[in-house]
Structure formats: structure tokens, C-alpha cells
Amino acid sequence: MTENDLDGIIHAPARLRIVATLATLGPGDEIAFPKLRKLLDMTAGNLSTHLRKLEDAEYVEVTKTHEGRTPATYLKLTEHGRAAFREYRTALAGLLKGTGA
Amino acid sequence: MSADHGTPSGTSSGAEPGGDAFDAAARLRMIDDQQARTRSGLEPDSRLLYLAWGAAWLVGYLAMWLTSRDGGQPAAWAGWTLAAAIVAAMVFTMVHSIRRTAGMRGTSARAGAMYGWGWMLGFLTMWAILNGLIRAGAGDEMIAVAANGIACLIVGLMYLGGGMVFQDNGLYALGVWMLVTAAVATLVGLPGTNLVMALLGGGGFLAMGAVTAVVQARRQVGHD
Numbered sequence: 001m002t003e004n005d006l007d008g009i010i011h012a013p014a015r016l017r018i019v020a021t022l023a024t025l026g027p028g029d030e031i032a033f034p035k036l037r038k039l040l041d042m043t044a045g046n047l048s049t050h051l052r053k054l055e056d057a058e059y060v061e062v063t064k065t066h067e068g069r070t071p072a073t074y075l076k077l078t079e080h081g082r083a084a085f086r087e088y089r090t091a092l093a094g095l096l097k098g099t100g101a
Numbered sequence: 102m103s104a105d106h107g108t109p110s111g112t113s114s115g116a117e118p119g120g121d122a123f124d125a126a127a128r129l130r131m132i133d134d135q136q137a138r139t140r141s142g143l144e145p146d147s148r149l150l151y152l153a154w155g156a157a158w159l160v161g162y163l164a165m166w167l168t169s170r171d172g173g174q175p176a177a178w179a180g181w182t183l184a185a186a187i188v189a190a191m192v193f194t195m196v197h198s199i200r201r202t203a204g205m206r207g208t209s210a211r212a213g214a215m216y217g218w219g220w221m222l223g224f225l226t227m228w229a230i231l232n233g234l235i236r237a238g239a240g241d242e243m244i245a246v247a248a249n250g251i252a253c254l255i256v257g258l259m260y261l262g263g264g265m266v267f268q269d270n271g272l273y274a275l276g277v278w279m280l281v282t283a284a285v286a287t288l289v290g291l292p293g294t295n296l297v298m299a300l301l302g303g304g305g306f307l308a309m310g311a312v313t314a315v316v317q318a319r320r321q322v323g324h325d
Contacts, residue, residue, distance in 0.1 A: 020135045025207075029208055029210065030206050030207045032206075035203065039139050039142050
């Protein structure tokens with residue numbers, strides 16, 4: 001296992017932080033976009049861009065809904081995304097052992 | 102940070118600057134930091150809640166005990182102090198918990214809401230029971246003993262439930278402690294009931310807050 005074998009979608013630091021945040025939630029939980037933005041300290045535009053990539057890879061599930069008259073967006077990790085994060089993390093731990101660090 | 106960092110692995114853009122400067126340990130730390138930040142941003146801070154309730158019970162019930170330990174009725178100001186302290190702790194708990202958990206939906210949010218309503222329903226029922234006792238001719242002393250015992254029983258059972266739902270051993274232990282407090286406070290009778298509520302009840306909350314703070318601080322040190 002080398003760095004080159006790591007999942008390229010999660011490897012980008014911003015997306016790693018997003019996936020790590022979503023992985024903290026239970027499998028049955030969703031988080032609203034503004035709340036996620038606050039936990040990550042990212043701009044709305046930046047977060048949207050990364051979320052779209054994660055959605056395209058089917059790592060993240062996006063639900064658009066209305067609360068009263070206000071549109072709201074909720075996000076959660078898919079099973080696929082959760083497994084990918086778990087694998088990425090295991091790979092990191094493996095690399096760490098491999099280098100003897 | 103470039104938004105276009107998602108090139109498949111194997112190209113240099115996926116790596117940190119400096120080639121093999123890529124640091125798996127730093128990546129793992131980044132994950133842990135972000136997950137710790139997420140948890141503290143979404144879960145109510147139990148240290149603050151225990152402190153609020155411990156202070157409220159300690160101050161309120163001590164006032165009740167100090168003005169009634171000669172065997173008479175507690176002073177009116179003591180009753181108001183207890184009521185104000187309980188209401189303040191309740192408002193703080195609701196505002197803090199709702200703020201922390203806002204923006205979440207799904208299984209956990211639903212369990213949390215059901216837990217919150219459980220408290221409300223428990224105390225509404227207690228109010229009905231006390232009214233029934235008054236109608237049945239219960240005097241002041243019986244009402245005071247029953248009110249404290251039932252309140253403490255509700256707290257104890259809700260904590261047992263919370264410990265089960267949120268898989269929190271500390272919360273479950275506090276529930277057991279509160280049931281002991283309910284039993285002792287009721288068996289001791291007035292005016293000792295108030296002292297038991299202040300020391301075992303209020304003290305129990307404060308001790309739990311201190312234990313939680315120490316455990317969290319240790320976890321933080323181990324993590325850094």
C-alpha cells in the first residue's frame with residue numbers, strides 16, 4: 001500500500017474533513033447545510049463544490065426539502081461513502097505502520 | 102485550497118506539496134480533530150447541564166432546609182428561590198440543547214426529542230398526582246414529601262432511560278444515584294428531606310459534572 005493507492009475522492013483535505021464530519025453522525029442521521037458549514041468553517045460556495053463531487057461519486061446523499069417556506073438541504077453519508085471513509089482511514093493507519101512512524 | 106483536488110490517485114496533485122512530505126499521521130490527526138469538533142458542536146455539553154442542575158438543587162433546597170430545620174414551615178423566600186432556580190436550570194437546559202442539536206434530523210434527533218418530551222410528560226403527570234393527593238386531603242407535609250420523592254423518581258428513571266438510549270454508563274449511574282436519593286429523601290421525612298435533596302441530589306449532579314469534566318480533559322490530553 002502506498003499513498004498512490006489512497007482513494008482520490010477523499011484524499012483532498014477539504015473533502016476528507018467533510019467526510020470525517022459526516023461519518024461522525026449515525027447512519028440514520030442527516031445534517032442541514034448551514035450547520036455542516038459551521039462545523040467545517042468553509043464558505044458556502046467551496047462546500048457546495050466539494051459536496052457535488054462527493055455526490056457524483058455517490059459518497060454523499062443530498063436531500064432538498066422545505067421547512068415551512070424556506071428551502072433546506074440535508075446531507076448524509078451513503079453506505080458506500082461510509083465504507084470508503086473506513087477504508088481510507090485503515091489505509092492511513094497501514095501507511096503509518098509501514099513507515100515505522 | 103483548490104477545489105479541483107479530486108484527480109485520481111497517482112498524480113502529483115493528490116499529494117501534499119513536497120512529494121513524500123505527505124504525512125499519514127497528520128491526516129489521521131486531522132480526521133480526529135474534525136470528528137472531536139463535530140461531536141462537541143452537536144452534543145449538549147453535559148458538564149454545563151450538571152453544573153446548572155447541581156447549583157439549582159443545592160441552593161434551592163439548602164434555602165428550604167435552613168428556614169425549616171426547627172420543624173416549622175420553610176420561609177416564602179426559600180420556596181421562591183427553589184422555584185426560580187429550577188425554572189432557570191430548565192430554561193438553560195432547553196435553550197442549550199435545542200441550539201446544539203438544531204440542524205439535525207433523523208434517528209438521533211428523533212430519540213433526543215422523545216427523551217425531551219419524556220421529561221415534560223413526567224412532570225405534568227406529577228402535577229396531576231399532587232393535585233389528586235391534595236383533593237384526597239393530603240396536608241402540606243405529605244405534599245412536600247411526595248413532591249420531592251416523585252420529582253427525584255422521575256429524574257432517576259429518565260436518566261436510566263437516557264443511559265439506555267444514548268449508551269451512556271455515567272448517565273445510568275447517575276440515575277441509580279437519583280433513585281437512592283428519592284428513597285432516602287422520602288424515608289427521612291421533613292425537614293431532613295430538603296437537606297437530602299440538597300446534598301445527595303444537588304451534590305450528585307455536581308459530582309457527576311466534575312467526573313465528566315475530568316474524563317473529558319484526560320481524553321483531550323491523550324488525544325493531543
